[in-house]
Amino acid sequence: MIGCAIETLATEGYAQASLAHIAQRAEVSKSSINYYFSSKEELLKQVVIEVYNGAAAYIGPRISAQSGASERLRAYIEAHVEYISQHLTEMMALAEIGLNARTADGKPPLASLTGEPALDPLIRLLRVGQEAGEFRDFDARVVAITIRRAIDGTSRLLIGNPDLDVGHYTRELVTLFDFATLKGTTHDHLHLSRK
Amino acid sequence: MIGCAIETLATEGYAQASLAHIAQRAEVSKSSINYYFSSKEELLKQVVIEVYNGAAAYIGPRISAQSGASERLRAYIEAHVEYISQHLTEMMALAEIGLNARTADGKPPLASLTGEPALDPLIRLLRVGQEAGEFRDFDARVVAITIRRAIDGTSRLLIGNPDLDVGHYTRELVTLFDFATLKGTTHDHLHLSRK
Amino acid sequence: MIGCAIETLATEGYAQASLAHIAQRAEVSKSSINYYFSSKEELLKQVVIEVYNGAAAYIGPRISAQSGASERLRAYIEAHVEYISQHLTEMMALAEIGLNARTADGKPPLASLTGEPALDPLIRLLRVGQEAGEFRDFDARVVAITIRRAIDGTSRLLIGNPDLDVGHYTRELVTLFDFATLKGTTHDHLHLSRK
Amino acid sequence: MIGCAIETLATEGYAQASLAHIAQRAEVSKSSINYYFSSKEELLKQVVIEVYNGAAAYIGPRISAQSGASERLRAYIEAHVEYISQHLTEMMALAEIGLNARTADGKPPLASLTGEPALDPLIRLLRVGQEAGEFRDFDARVVAITIRRAIDGTSRLLIGNPDLDVGHYTRELVTLFDFATLKGTTHDHLHLSRK
DNA sequence: TATGAATGAGCATTCATTCAT
DNA sequence: CATGAATGAATGCTCATTCAT
Structure with a gap:
């Protein structure tokens, strides 16, 4: 049932992901969904948890397996992009929820x-x-945000370009952030001159 | 009226940006919106055009004013982040539309x-x-996507951290992509080893 | 303007014959229609009058030109069918109004x-x-109703069969009601036996 | 619920037969109608089917019970008029739908x-x-149309004259079409002279 | 004379939810 | 455990009408 919710969210979008549509896809009654999930919000929350846990289970070990910081960063990017490319539907669903769901007060919960x-x-x-x-001396938060944004954009990118070479894309991304983070001598004047 | 649509989209989200809510904010009747815009889709299209043109008018010249590629890239990032930080509401509205609107067939138009x-x-x-x-030898498309993602994420970031030091954030971002793109000698082994 | 109302009613149907659509066809503003006609009801009334008078002006003399009752009846049918076949649009409009318009209390006005x-x-x-x-001894009202129904049905018939031979149809109709009304001896037993 | 739709159509007319009005008459919520009928169009279709089947079940056997063509024609007229006089409301509803409903392209479906x-x-x-x-030599289609028009007009006639003597009206109609169709000698000169 | 602006009422439809079974 | 029935609220939209100009 959660699976059907994911599919519906991913393929039809948040607005069309009504209980009726989800129920239809799951070939159960609308009431059944309300029986297992006290509300639609609860269902979406479970979707998020499910997807999130699945991703964490795959990605976490991949990072932990590395020891150096730069190796860990590479693993972070590689594992994420890889997982996303293999779980596009779930990621789309997650995105639909994350971008639309609001708490009662109105802000992105x-x-x-x-x-x-x-x-x-x-x-x-x-x-x-x-x-x-x-790593060189950067604002870790800014770099982290940029990396996450790059990773989170992967699903949309893959939707738009289904035959994208994921391996190539991943390597380019890793290299990009290698250059952006690793300590080097050549570029230091730039960094300093801007400080 | 477009302004109120922007505010509603930004503060209440796409799903809550009904004609009724927009009309309420604009202190006009629902019918009036339908008088000026033949449909909700048309209204949203006008919102997009308005916001997009405003941004282009500000950003375009800022980039053109620079001559070197790396200076242009810096101007690209700086102008975007600056404009976004000064037009947060509009950017949020744009994001809400861009991420939710679908064509009749169902996919992100x-x-x-x-x-x-x-x-x-x-x-x-x-x-x-x-x-x-x-610039070094990278896949221009991958880097472009990453830069855009970083820029587009700025509005969300600012919403969540209203007192963020935009100048600092911009400088960090510029530096990050300087390192990521500029030709240097030190890091070349990384790049090659990954090829 | 009345002409455009007629066209709209005939081609789009009563439900679609809104002031907006009529105004569009007439290439004037909605307000102009309300300026010349105090209400939509008034406009429709004028349409009816216009069409009705046009028909009466054509048909009346055609009947009066005949002297005998049976000749008059033939002229009645012929003139009506002929006029209808040449003013299909107007007749359709009349039908749309006649079948749909209601007074405040609810009955066909x-x-x-x-x-x-x-x-x-x-x-x-x-x-x-x-x-x-x-003529034989029949209930004049029943026969009159039947004749009118046959005549009124002509427009629908022509809409559905645009290449109908109107002359043939008229002759058949005239003959039918000749048989139905003229005094004869052969069928009298039927009539009497049914009384 | 279909019954209430029929009543509403008959007494208020097609234009006023909104789901809201039908629901009010049925003392249920608008939503309930949409629960049982996927759309208004579907509801109207069911109304048509219901009424049509009821009529067919009554009329069909009455005609089949006769053997001669003229007897069958009489039965056809009698059964129709009789059924209509006893199911006025349903017939009015059928008429409202048949005369107003349009397909997407615009013409009487x-x-x-x-x-x-x-x-x-x-x-x-x-x-x-x-x-x-x-029967004499006439265009069967023209005569058929005329008979149907006469029959279909009965409901309107009865609405306008609730205390009409249906028996008398039926007999007059049967006689009229007896004269109009049966082979006789007396009138043949008319028919021939017109040919 | 003619029209743009504005609106309240009404439309069919979708939705998440509740309730009895 | 599961579902059919039912509903109030809300949605985008159309309509005839009014009003100021």
């Missing part, structure tokens, strides 16, 4: 996903790299 | 805004820089 | 057109024919 | 009811009578 809390591990990773002397 | 066509000038800018020997 | 009052001349014609011994 | 297809059995009946030598 699931900012927690793409937002600050979810960003913390990445920020920590970057700071560790800086302390270890692997 | 306004991808044109954040999507491919809008990307072309940036891609060209990057390629010019590569041909001029200013 | 324009029954006067196809209804009783409009029937009186025909009833009188038939009775004169009976008194003159030309 | 339910012509099938009063229109050509529904006419075929009557045309066949008349032709059989002609081949059997019972």
